[in-house]
Amino acid sequence: MLNIRHMRSAALAAGALALTLPAAADYHSKRGQDSYGARGHGGGIVLHADARFSGESIRLKGAEPDLSRFHFNDRVSSISLRSGAWEVCTDANFRGRCEIIDADVARLNAYRLNDNISSVRPVSRRGDWRDRPDHRGDWRGGRRGHGGLVLFADSQLRGPSVEIGEDVPDLSPYRFNDKASSFLVTGGTWQVCEHANFRGRCEIISGGEGELKPIRMNDNISSIRRFSGRR
CATH class of the missing domain: 2.60.20.10 (Crystallins)
Structure with a gap:
Protein backbone atom coordinates (compact mmCIF):
# COMPACT_ATOMS: atom_id res chain seq x y z
CA MET A 1 0.00 0.00 0.00
CA LEU A 2 2.86 2.37 0.79
CA ASN A 3 4.45 1.71 -2.58
CA ILE A 4 1.17 2.46 -4.41
CA ARG A 5 0.75 5.70 -2.49
CA HIS A 6 4.33 6.65 -3.31
CA MET A 7 3.81 5.96 -7.00
CA ARG A 8 0.61 8.02 -7.04
CA SER A 9 2.37 10.93 -5.33
CA ALA A 10 5.22 10.80 -7.83
CA ALA A 11 2.78 10.78 -10.74
CA LEU A 12 0.91 13.79 -9.34
CA ALA A 13 4.18 15.68 -8.83
CA ALA A 14 5.27 14.96 -12.39
CA GLY A 15 1.92 16.18 -13.69
CA ALA A 16 2.20 19.39 -11.69
CA LEU A 17 5.70 20.01 -13.07
CA ALA A 18 4.47 19.53 -16.63
CA LEU A 19 1.73 22.10 -16.07
CA THR A 20 4.34 24.69 -15.03
CA LEU A 21 6.21 24.42 -18.33
CA PRO A 22 5.33 27.22 -20.79
CA ALA A 23 3.38 26.18 -23.86
CA ALA A 24 5.87 27.95 -26.16
CA ALA A 25 8.21 24.96 -26.10
CA ASP A 26 8.04 21.21 -26.39
CA TYR A 27 9.57 19.38 -23.43
CA HIS A 28 10.95 15.85 -23.49
CA SER A 29 12.79 13.73 -20.94
CA LYS A 30 13.94 10.84 -23.11
CA ARG A 31 17.56 9.87 -22.51
CA GLY A 32 20.15 8.35 -24.77
CA GLN A 33 18.47 9.45 -28.00
CA ASP A 34 17.31 12.48 -29.94
CA SER A 35 13.90 13.31 -28.46
CA TYR A 36 12.70 14.57 -31.82
CA GLY A 37 13.57 11.64 -34.03
CA ALA A 38 14.87 12.08 -37.56
CA ARG A 39 16.49 15.27 -38.82
CA GLY A 40 14.12 17.83 -40.27
CA HIS A 41 11.09 16.88 -38.16
CA GLY A 42 9.40 20.10 -37.14
CA GLY A 43 11.17 23.45 -36.90
CA GLY A 44 13.19 25.54 -34.50
CA ILE A 45 16.06 24.60 -32.21
CA VAL A 46 16.38 21.65 -29.82
CA LEU A 47 18.41 22.14 -26.63
CA HIS A 48 19.76 18.97 -25.00
CA ALA A 49 20.91 18.67 -21.39
CA ASP A 50 23.66 16.17 -22.24
CA ALA A 51 26.30 15.92 -24.96
CA ARG A 52 25.64 14.15 -28.25
CA PHE A 53 21.95 15.16 -28.34
CA SER A 54 20.93 13.11 -25.30
CA GLY A 55 19.28 13.76 -21.97
CA GLU A 56 16.31 16.00 -21.30
CA SER A 57 15.52 18.39 -24.14
CA ILE A 58 13.26 21.23 -25.19
CA ARG A 59 12.42 22.50 -28.66
CA LEU A 60 11.96 26.23 -29.13
CA LYS A 61 10.34 27.77 -32.19
CA GLY A 62 11.02 31.43 -31.42
CA ALA A 63 13.09 33.80 -29.32
CA GLU A 64 13.39 32.93 -25.64
CA PRO A 65 15.01 35.67 -23.51
CA ASP A 66 15.21 33.56 -20.34
CA LEU A 67 15.56 29.77 -20.25
CA SER A 68 14.78 29.75 -16.53
CA ARG A 69 11.11 29.65 -17.51
CA PHE A 70 11.73 26.15 -18.83
CA HIS A 71 14.01 25.08 -15.96
CA PHE A 72 16.77 24.91 -18.58
CA ASN A 73 19.05 27.81 -17.66
CA ASP A 74 22.75 26.88 -17.83
CA ARG A 75 21.89 23.26 -18.60
CA VAL A 76 22.49 22.94 -22.35
CA SER A 77 25.33 20.66 -23.49
CA SER A 78 24.41 20.01 -27.15
CA ILE A 79 22.18 21.57 -29.79
CA SER A 80 20.37 20.22 -32.85
CA LEU A 81 18.79 22.59 -35.36
CA ARG A 82 15.51 22.09 -37.20
CA SER A 83 15.64 25.33 -39.21
CA GLY A 84 17.72 28.45 -39.74
CA ALA A 85 20.55 29.86 -37.65
CA TRP A 86 20.29 30.79 -33.97
CA GLU A 87 22.05 33.12 -31.57
CA VAL A 88 22.76 31.67 -28.13
CA CYS A 89 23.85 33.89 -25.23
CA THR A 90 25.35 33.29 -21.82
CA ASP A 91 23.01 35.72 -20.04
CA ALA A 92 19.28 36.35 -20.09
CA ASN A 93 17.79 38.86 -22.54
CA PHE A 94 20.47 38.03 -25.12
CA ARG A 95 23.28 39.60 -23.11
CA GLY A 96 26.74 38.44 -22.21
CA ARG A 97 28.79 36.49 -24.73
CA CYS A 98 26.76 35.36 -27.75
CA GLU A 99 27.53 32.94 -30.58
CA ILE A 100 25.77 32.11 -33.85
CA ILE A 101 24.92 28.42 -34.28
CA ASP A 102 24.05 27.31 -37.82
CA ALA A 103 24.65 23.56 -37.57
CA ASP A 104 24.18 20.77 -35.04
CA VAL A 105 26.67 20.89 -32.16
CA ALA A 106 27.26 17.59 -30.38
CA ARG A 107 29.40 19.17 -27.65
CA LEU A 108 29.26 22.82 -26.65
CA ASN A 109 32.67 22.68 -24.98
CA ALA A 110 34.22 23.84 -28.25
CA TYR A 111 32.25 27.09 -27.97
CA ARG A 112 32.90 27.41 -24.21
CA LEU A 113 29.13 27.29 -23.80
CA ASN A 114 28.59 23.98 -22.04
CA ASP A 115 26.04 24.55 -19.26
CA ASN A 116 26.35 28.26 -20.02
CA ILE A 117 23.35 29.29 -22.17
CA SER A 118 20.55 31.46 -20.79
CA SER A 119 18.79 32.88 -23.87
CA VAL A 120 18.35 31.96 -27.54
CA ARG A 121 16.76 33.54 -30.62
CA PRO A 122 16.59 32.93 -34.38
CA VAL A 123 18.74 35.14 -36.59
CA SER A 124 19.87 35.34 -40.18
CA ARG A 125 23.50 34.84 -41.06
CA ARG A 126 24.94 38.32 -40.95
CA GLY A 127 26.19 39.54 -44.29
CA ASP A 128 26.75 36.20 -46.03
Whole structure:
Protein backbone atom coordinates (compact mmCIF):
# COMPACT_ATOMS: atom_id res chain seq x y z
CA MET A 1 0.00 0.00 0.00
CA LEU A 2 2.86 2.37 0.79
CA ASN A 3 4.45 1.71 -2.58
CA ILE A 4 1.17 2.46 -4.41
CA ARG A 5 0.75 5.70 -2.49
CA HIS A 6 4.33 6.65 -3.31
CA MET A 7 3.81 5.96 -7.00
CA ARG A 8 0.61 8.02 -7.04
CA SER A 9 2.37 10.93 -5.33
CA ALA A 10 5.22 10.80 -7.83
CA ALA A 11 2.78 10.78 -10.74
CA LEU A 12 0.91 13.79 -9.34
CA ALA A 13 4.18 15.68 -8.83
CA ALA A 14 5.27 14.96 -12.39
CA GLY A 15 1.92 16.18 -13.69
CA ALA A 16 2.20 19.39 -11.69
CA LEU A 17 5.70 20.01 -13.07
CA ALA A 18 4.47 19.53 -16.63
CA LEU A 19 1.73 22.10 -16.07
CA THR A 20 4.34 24.69 -15.03
CA LEU A 21 6.21 24.42 -18.33
CA PRO A 22 5.33 27.22 -20.79
CA ALA A 23 3.38 26.18 -23.86
CA ALA A 24 5.87 27.95 -26.16
CA ALA A 25 8.21 24.96 -26.10
CA ASP A 26 8.04 21.21 -26.39
CA TYR A 27 9.57 19.38 -23.43
CA HIS A 28 10.95 15.85 -23.49
CA SER A 29 12.79 13.73 -20.94
CA LYS A 30 13.94 10.84 -23.11
CA ARG A 31 17.56 9.87 -22.51
CA GLY A 32 20.15 8.35 -24.77
CA GLN A 33 18.47 9.45 -28.00
CA ASP A 34 17.31 12.48 -29.94
CA SER A 35 13.90 13.31 -28.46
CA TYR A 36 12.70 14.57 -31.82
CA GLY A 37 13.57 11.64 -34.03
CA ALA A 38 14.87 12.08 -37.56
CA ARG A 39 16.49 15.27 -38.82
CA GLY A 40 14.12 17.83 -40.27
CA HIS A 41 11.09 16.88 -38.16
CA GLY A 42 9.40 20.10 -37.14
CA GLY A 43 11.17 23.45 -36.90
CA GLY A 44 13.19 25.54 -34.50
CA ILE A 45 16.06 24.60 -32.21
CA VAL A 46 16.38 21.65 -29.82
CA LEU A 47 18.41 22.14 -26.63
CA HIS A 48 19.76 18.97 -25.00
CA ALA A 49 20.91 18.67 -21.39
CA ASP A 50 23.66 16.17 -22.24
CA ALA A 51 26.30 15.92 -24.96
CA ARG A 52 25.64 14.15 -28.25
CA PHE A 53 21.95 15.16 -28.34
CA SER A 54 20.93 13.11 -25.30
CA GLY A 55 19.28 13.76 -21.97
CA GLU A 56 16.31 16.00 -21.30
CA SER A 57 15.52 18.39 -24.14
CA ILE A 58 13.26 21.23 -25.19
CA ARG A 59 12.42 22.50 -28.66
CA LEU A 60 11.96 26.23 -29.13
CA LYS A 61 10.34 27.77 -32.19
CA GLY A 62 11.02 31.43 -31.42
CA ALA A 63 13.09 33.80 -29.32
CA GLU A 64 13.39 32.93 -25.64
CA PRO A 65 15.01 35.67 -23.51
CA ASP A 66 15.21 33.56 -20.34
CA LEU A 67 15.56 29.77 -20.25
CA SER A 68 14.78 29.75 -16.53
CA ARG A 69 11.11 29.65 -17.51
CA PHE A 70 11.73 26.15 -18.83
CA HIS A 71 14.01 25.08 -15.96
CA PHE A 72 16.77 24.91 -18.58
CA ASN A 73 19.05 27.81 -17.66
CA ASP A 74 22.75 26.88 -17.83
CA ARG A 75 21.89 23.26 -18.60
CA VAL A 76 22.49 22.94 -22.35
CA SER A 77 25.33 20.66 -23.49
CA SER A 78 24.41 20.01 -27.15
CA ILE A 79 22.18 21.57 -29.79
CA SER A 80 20.37 20.22 -32.85
CA LEU A 81 18.79 22.59 -35.36
CA ARG A 82 15.51 22.09 -37.20
CA SER A 83 15.64 25.33 -39.21
CA GLY A 84 17.72 28.45 -39.74
CA ALA A 85 20.55 29.86 -37.65
CA TRP A 86 20.29 30.79 -33.97
CA GLU A 87 22.05 33.12 -31.57
CA VAL A 88 22.76 31.67 -28.13
CA CYS A 89 23.85 33.89 -25.23
CA THR A 90 25.35 33.29 -21.82
CA ASP A 91 23.01 35.72 -20.04
CA ALA A 92 19.28 36.35 -20.09
CA ASN A 93 17.79 38.86 -22.54
CA PHE A 94 20.47 38.03 -25.12
CA ARG A 95 23.28 39.60 -23.11
CA GLY A 96 26.74 38.44 -22.21
CA ARG A 97 28.79 36.49 -24.73
CA CYS A 98 26.76 35.36 -27.75
CA GLU A 99 27.53 32.94 -30.58
CA ILE A 100 25.77 32.11 -33.85
CA ILE A 101 24.92 28.42 -34.28
CA ASP A 102 24.05 27.31 -37.82
CA ALA A 103 24.65 23.56 -37.57
CA ASP A 104 24.18 20.77 -35.04
CA VAL A 105 26.67 20.89 -32.16
CA ALA A 106 27.26 17.59 -30.38
CA ARG A 107 29.40 19.17 -27.65
CA LEU A 108 29.26 22.82 -26.65
CA ASN A 109 32.67 22.68 -24.98
CA ALA A 110 34.22 23.84 -28.25
CA TYR A 111 32.25 27.09 -27.97
CA ARG A 112 32.90 27.41 -24.21
CA LEU A 113 29.13 27.29 -23.80
CA ASN A 114 28.59 23.98 -22.04
CA ASP A 115 26.04 24.55 -19.26
CA ASN A 116 26.35 28.26 -20.02
CA ILE A 117 23.35 29.29 -22.17
CA SER A 118 20.55 31.46 -20.79
CA SER A 119 18.79 32.88 -23.87
CA VAL A 120 18.35 31.96 -27.54
CA ARG A 121 16.76 33.54 -30.62
CA PRO A 122 16.59 32.93 -34.38
CA VAL A 123 18.74 35.14 -36.59
CA SER A 124 19.87 35.34 -40.18
CA ARG A 125 23.50 34.84 -41.06
CA ARG A 126 24.94 38.32 -40.95
CA GLY A 127 26.19 39.54 -44.29
CA ASP A 128 26.75 36.20 -46.03
CA TRP A 129 23.24 35.17 -47.16
CA ARG A 130 22.94 38.27 -49.33
CA ASP A 131 25.96 37.23 -51.42
CA ARG A 132 24.29 34.06 -52.64
CA PRO A 133 22.83 34.37 -56.18
CA ASP A 134 19.30 33.58 -55.04
CA HIS A 135 19.39 35.21 -51.62
CA ARG A 136 15.83 36.52 -51.90
CA GLY A 137 14.60 33.08 -52.87
CA ASP A 138 16.32 31.71 -49.80
CA TRP A 139 13.82 33.67 -47.72
CA ARG A 140 10.80 33.75 -50.02
CA GLY A 141 11.15 30.15 -51.06
CA GLY A 142 10.27 29.05 -47.56
CA ARG A 143 13.59 28.11 -45.97
CA ARG A 144 11.87 29.05 -42.72
CA GLY A 145 8.67 27.32 -43.81
CA HIS A 146 6.39 30.36 -43.86
CA GLY A 147 6.31 33.99 -44.91
CA GLY A 148 7.10 36.85 -42.62
CA LEU A 149 9.02 40.09 -42.29
CA VAL A 150 12.79 40.46 -42.11
CA LEU A 151 14.20 43.64 -40.56
CA PHE A 152 17.78 44.78 -41.20
CA ALA A 153 19.80 47.16 -39.06
CA ASP A 154 21.38 48.85 -42.09
CA SER A 155 20.05 50.13 -45.40
CA GLN A 156 19.94 47.95 -48.54
CA LEU A 157 19.19 44.78 -46.56
CA ARG A 158 22.54 44.73 -44.80
CA GLY A 159 23.79 44.39 -41.26
CA PRO A 160 22.32 42.33 -38.40
CA SER A 161 18.81 41.13 -39.12
CA VAL A 162 15.86 39.44 -37.46
CA GLU A 163 12.96 37.53 -39.03
CA ILE A 164 9.49 38.11 -37.61
CA GLY A 165 6.76 35.55 -38.21
CA GLU A 166 4.20 36.57 -35.60
CA ASP A 167 2.94 39.60 -33.70
CA VAL A 168 5.70 41.15 -31.58
CA PRO A 169 4.49 43.81 -29.11
CA ASP A 170 8.03 44.76 -28.08
CA LEU A 171 11.24 44.31 -30.07
CA SER A 172 13.43 44.88 -27.01
CA PRO A 173 13.82 41.14 -26.21
CA TYR A 174 15.19 40.73 -29.75
CA ARG A 175 17.63 43.59 -29.13
CA PHE A 176 16.15 45.23 -32.22
CA ASN A 177 14.15 48.09 -30.73
CA ASP A 178 14.59 51.28 -32.82
CA LYS A 179 17.30 49.60 -34.91
CA ALA A 180 15.65 48.68 -38.26
CA SER A 181 16.63 50.61 -41.40
CA SER A 182 15.42 48.35 -44.23
CA PHE A 183 13.06 45.43 -44.65
CA LEU A 184 12.18 42.39 -46.75
CA VAL A 185 8.60 41.10 -46.78
CA THR A 186 8.52 37.35 -47.42
CA GLY A 187 4.78 36.98 -46.92
CA GLY A 188 1.71 38.87 -45.75
CA THR A 189 1.11 42.50 -44.86
CA TRP A 190 2.58 44.03 -41.70
CA GLN A 191 1.96 46.99 -39.44
CA VAL A 192 5.05 48.53 -37.85
CA CYS A 193 4.69 50.99 -34.97
CA GLU A 194 7.08 53.43 -33.31
CA HIS A 195 6.17 52.43 -29.72
CA ALA A 196 5.70 49.12 -27.92
CA ASN A 197 2.28 47.46 -27.87
CA PHE A 198 1.43 48.87 -31.32
CA ARG A 199 1.16 52.44 -30.09
CA GLY A 200 2.31 55.71 -31.57
CA ARG A 201 2.53 56.29 -35.30
CA CYS A 202 2.16 53.11 -37.38
CA GLU A 203 2.76 52.33 -41.05
CA ILE A 204 1.76 49.42 -43.30
CA ILE A 205 4.40 47.58 -45.34
CA SER A 206 3.91 44.69 -47.75
CA GLY A 207 5.32 43.13 -50.90
CA GLY A 208 9.05 43.00 -51.55
CA GLU A 209 11.82 45.03 -49.98
CA GLY A 210 12.50 48.65 -49.18
CA GLU A 211 14.00 51.36 -47.02
CA LEU A 212 12.32 52.63 -43.87
CA LYS A 213 13.59 56.20 -44.14
CA PRO A 214 10.99 57.31 -46.75
CA ILE A 215 8.15 56.43 -44.36
CA ARG A 216 9.97 58.02 -41.40
CA MET A 217 10.39 54.71 -39.60
CA ASN A 218 14.20 54.42 -39.81
CA ASP A 219 15.51 53.40 -36.36
CA ASN A 220 11.97 53.99 -35.14
CA ILE A 221 10.17 50.62 -34.91
CA SER A 222 9.31 49.09 -31.54
CA SER A 223 6.42 46.70 -32.32
CA ILE A 224 5.15 44.69 -35.30
CA ARG A 225 2.04 42.72 -36.14
CA ARG A 226 0.31 41.15 -39.09
CA PHE A 227 -2.18 43.49 -40.68
CA SER A 228 -5.66 42.64 -41.89
CA GLY A 229 -8.53 44.79 -43.11
CA ARG A 230 -10.28 44.32 -39.78
CA ARG A 231 -7.64 46.41 -38.02
